[in-house]
Amino acid sequence: MRDAFPALHQTAYDEPLVYLDNAATTQKPKAVLDRLERYYARENSNVHRGVHKLSQEATDAFEDARSAVARLINAPSSDQVIFTRGCTDSLNVIAHTFARPRLGPDDTVVVTHMEHHSNIVPWQMACEATGATLKVWPIHDDGTLDMEAGMRLIEEEPFLLAIGHVSNALGTIHPVKSIIETAHRHGVPVVVDGAQSMAHLPVDVQALDADFYVFSGHKMFGPTGIGVLYGKYDLLDSLPPYQGGGDMIDEVSFDGTTYADLPHRLEAGTPHIAGVIGLGAAAEFIEQLDHEAVQAHEDDVLQYAHEQLSEIDGLRLIGTAPHKTSVCSFVFDDIHPYDAGTILDRLGIAVRTGHHCTQPLMERLDLPGTIRASFALYNTREDVDRLVQGLGRVQTMFG
Numbered sequence: 291m292r293d294a295f296p297a298l299h300q301t302a303y304d305e306p307l308v309y310l311d312n313a314a315t316t317q318k319p320k321a322v323l324d325r326l327e328r329y330y331a332r333e334n335s336n337v338h339r340g341v342h343k344l345s346q347e348a349t350d351a352f353e354d355a356r357s358a359v360a361r362l363i364n365a366p367s368s369d370q371v372i373f374t375r376g377c378t379d380s381l382n383v384i385a386h387t388f389a390r391p392r393l394g395p396d397d398t399v400v401v402t403h404m405e406h407h408s409n410i411v412p413w414q415m416a417c418e419a420t421g422a423t424l425k426v427w428p429i430h431d432d433g434t435l436d437m438e439a440g441m442r443l444i445e446e447e448p449f450l451l452a453i454g455h456v457s458n459a460l461g462t463i464h465p466v467k468s469i470i471e472t473a474h475r476h477g478v479p480v481v482v483d484g485a486q487s488m489a490h491l492p493v494d495v496q497a498l499d500a501d502f503y504v505f506s507g508h509k510m511f512g513p514t515g516i517g518v519l520y521g522k523y524d525l526l527d528s529l530p531p532y533q534g535g536g537d538m539i540d541e542v543s544f545d546g547t548t549y550a551d552l553p554h555r556l557e558a559g560t561p562h563i564a565g566v567i568g569l570g571a572a573a574e575f576i577e578q579l580d581h582e583a584v585q586a587h588e589d590d591v592l593q594y595a596h597e598q599l600s601e602i603d604g605l606r607l608i609g610t611a612p613h614k615t616s617v618c619s620f621v622f623d624d625i626h627p628y629d630a631g632t633i634l635d636r637l638g639i640a641v642r643t644g645h646h647c648t649q650p651l652m653e654r655l656d657l658p659g660t661i662r663a664s665f666a667l668y669n670t671r672e673d674v675d676r677l678v679q680g681l682g683r684v685q686t687m688f689g
């Protein structure tokens with residue numbers, strides 16, 4: 291698997307690179323890089339409007355990519371796969387087109403205490419604009435959701451629940467299927483932020499019964515600047531256009547404009563064609579994996595990391611939920627995360643330090659930030675060993 295990812299085979303400061311920042315963005319397999327090159331070298335053309343060969347080829351590749359993404363998440367139809375700039379963009383589209391027109395001062399929106407800022411701020415802005423209230427689903431210290439408190443919030447029948455599938459800061463996998471089931475019993479639609487699940491878990495939007503499911507291409511081995519908004523057909527079809535422009539119209543006149551059907555109605559302007567085609571290649575790359583083997587390997591590396599790191603004196607693991615994937619967050623008693631990250635970088639080990647765009651979570655855990663090692667299917671126990679050695683150097687220098 292490592293051979294498929296050219297970026298892994300380089301040095302950083304003369305050390306072989308150990309890339310442990312996959313929750314921020316994953317590396318790209320050769321299949322995706324080749325597909326991007328082929329598009330720009332051979333097929334580059336605008337989509338949907340051209341009669342010429344290149345435009346038709348680009349359009350076919352673009353719509354094939356939509357089908358590949360739909361297959362990957364088991365969407366009932368590729369019309370329910372809307373291309374956006376990324377997970378953040380998708381959440382903002384929902385906040386603007388679904389939430390804002392319907393929210394009022396008596397309504398509430400619920401998010402968990404563990405959400406990424408992208409799954410907090412758009413709802414906070416929507417609430418501020420409409421007089422609605424944002425409520426927070428509390429968590430336990432180990433990084434699991436307080437289910438009793440959450441169920442009480444759902445019983446109050448909020449307008450919407452917005453929840454991550456997997457926490458980017460702690461790696462907790464939330465039981466979204468059963469949460470959605472409960473929410474639906476109370477008539478509450480659920481938006482699932484799948485930014486951190488796509489590279490690690492099989493996602494079946496129909497089995498989950500998610501009302502909306504959103505994710506970014508670059509966190510699932512695809513390009514940056516491209517993402518997906520999946521929604522149930524009737525919900526998507528009820529949304530007003532988000533942006534006006536080319537491609538999203540049926541007919542335009544100065545007397546009024548009619549709009550295209552899904553998915554184009556929500557995709558104004560020339561799309562990120564290469565991004566979509568690259569994302570399609572990433573979806574096909576994931577589709578052909580042996581998912582059980584990948585999950586077993588990722589679980590093994592994560593468990594090994596937990597074991598090895600918990601033996602280090604003065605190191606505290608943050609986020610020890612029983613159901614986790616691929617994220618190991620930790621702090622030292624007496625070393626600032628930024629200092630540790632800087633030394634690790636010089637040793638060729640890429641980790642992320644800081645609040646990971648989850649400031650409310652850090653405040654809740656009373657931490658300035660953490661050091662986060664996040665794994666992907668190409669990471670190994672040897673990568674964990676290098677991390678542990680590196681942390682030994684950090685302790686020698688700062689301890």
Ligand code: PLP
Pocket residue numbers: 313314376377378379406408409454456457458483485486506647
């Ligand atoms: N949600 C989660 C859980 C994330 O981890 C991220 C990115 O780190 C986002 C949303 C935002 O993704 P993007 O910046 O690709 O829009």
